[in-house]
Amino acid sequence: MTPILDVRNLVTEFATQPGNPALKAVDDVSFALNRGEILGLVGESGSGKSVTGFSIMGLVDPPGRVSQGQVLFEGRDLTGLGPADMRDLRGRRIAMVFQDPMMTLNPVLRVGTQLTETLHAHEQLSRREAWSRARDALAMVGIPSPEERMNAYPHQFSGGMRQRVAIAIAILHKPDLIIADEPTTALDVTIQAQVIHEFQRLAETANTAVIWITHDLAIVSRLADRIAVMYGGRLVESGPVADILTRPRHPYTKGLIGSVPSQNSRGQRLMQIPGMTPGLGRLPAGCAFQARCARADALCRVQPELSIEGERGYRCFHPIAEQVAGA
Numbered sequence: 140m141t142p143i144l145d146v147r148n149l150v151t152e153f154a155t156q157p158g159n160p161a162l163k164a165v166d167d168v169s170f171a172l173n174r175g176e177i178l179g180l181v182g183e184s185g186s187g188k189s190v191t192g193f194s195i196m197g198l199v200d201p202p203g204r205v206s207q208g209q210v211l212f213e214g215r216d217l218t219g220l221g222p223a224d225m226r227d228l229r230g231r232r233i234a235m236v237f238q239d240p241m242m243t244l245n246p247v248l249r250v251g252t253q254l255t256e257t258l259h260a261h262e263q264l265s266r267r268e269a270w271s272r273a274r275d276a277l278a279m280v281g282i283p284s285p286e287e288r289m290n291a292y293p294h295q296f297s298g299g300m301r302q303r304v305a306i307a308i309a310i311l312h313k314p315d316l317i318i319a320d321e322p323t324t325a326l327d328v329t330i331q332a333q334v335i336h337e338f339q340r341l342a343e344t345a346n347t348a349v350i351w352i353t354h355d356l357a358i359v360s361r362l363a364d365r366i367a368v369m370y371g372g373r374l375v376e377s378g379p380v381a382d383i384l385t386r387p388r389h390p391y392t393k394g395l396i397g398s399v400p401s402q403n404s405r406g407q408r409l410m411q412i413p414g415m416t417p418g419l420g421r422l423p424a425g426c427a428f429q430a431r432c433a434r435a436d437a438l439c440r441v442q443p444e445l446s447i448e449g450e451r452g453y454r455c456f457h458p459i460a461e462q463v464a465g466a
């Protein structure tokens with residue numbers, strides 16, 4: 140089966156001052172996604188998750204650029220596509236829920252207008268049909284009194300409500316791929332569960348593939364089929380979610396799992412990964428995790444290649460062999 144999305148050796152860099160090297164926010168990232176599959180993309184702040192999403196969407200603006208690699212969507216490389224073709228794909232076939240919903244919403248248009256215009260842009264349908272589909276989409280993401288709220292402007296919604304409207308816009312066309320960047324962070328737990336359920340339903344019924352970007356491993360373990368872990372612009376580990384969470388091979392993944400409250404028994408101190416992510420300009424030569432890794436040695440001063448074991452892959456010279464405690 141051809142994956143719906145096949146990202147190959149993607150590099151996205153940002154130019155800095157003249158004379159200085161560009162910073163690689165995404166560095167040689169490869170992963171593939173089948174139809175209907177949900178991938179949890181995790182990693183600390185600044186690890187390159189959003190830039191990976193923007194790169195796939197063709198939304199990296201100068202001083203940034205995709206400098207190497209391919210983004211194959213149904214086998215067609217999007218990095219070579221012109222702006223008009225890319226616009227046609229966006230919204231209809233590929234959609235993104237941004238960390239900031241105002242990147243989707245227009246502040247001066249009523250929400251109903253924005254939803255129905257999105258529908259009219261790619262589909263032939265009557266005003267009445269568009270209105271009822273738009274209203275139903277608002278109901279699906281848990282907006283109370285959706286009929287009335289169609290007439291409101293974005294500023295009349297709370298932050299969490301605006302995010303829900305942005306999610307409704309993203310799912311309107313039942314796209315083949317949705318990149319959802321921290322979509323539920325601003326939402327309370329009940330609504331979060333509802334939105335997660337909606338994405339699962341979309342994956343099952345419309346075969347939509349989802350990249351779910353988050354810091355929250357608990358959500359990933361509930362929602363995702365596979366997980367990809369980023370650190371310092373690189374993908375350091377990926378594979379089926381249950382495998383990775385019970386038997387992480389990369390020390391950074393193990394550290395992330397250890398810092399999830401639900402994985403710790405009551406009263407036990409949360410494990411923290413010591414140190415901080417170094418800024419992109421200050422990454423050491425070799426493995427970016429060196430300074431924080433208990434297993435680091437002289438070998439780690441060169442960049443570890445990707446090791447493949449069945450459906451999983453990792454970049455580490457001294458992978459962990461044992462199962463995590465309590466898993």
Ligand SMILES: Nc1ncnc2c1ncn2[C@@H]1O[C@H](COP(=O)(O)OP(=O)(O)OP(=O)(O)O)[C@@H](O)[C@H]1O
Nearest residue numbers: 153164182183184185186187188189190191203419
């Ligand atoms: N427009 C830009 N110009 C320069 N550097 C940028 C730009 N956008 C992102 N970066 C850099 O790229 C790196 C990755 O950023 P990105 O936003 O993808 O991180 P992230 O994993 O999404 O973090 P968070 O969890 O905080 O959202 C960061 O070091 C950031 O400083």
Ligand code: SF4
Nearest residue numbers: 426432435439455456
């Ligand atoms: S390559 Fe070395 S420094 Fe990097 S995670 Fe593995 S053991 Fe740690």
Ligand SMILES: [Mg+2]
Nearest residue numbers: 188189190238
């Ligand atoms: Mg981000």
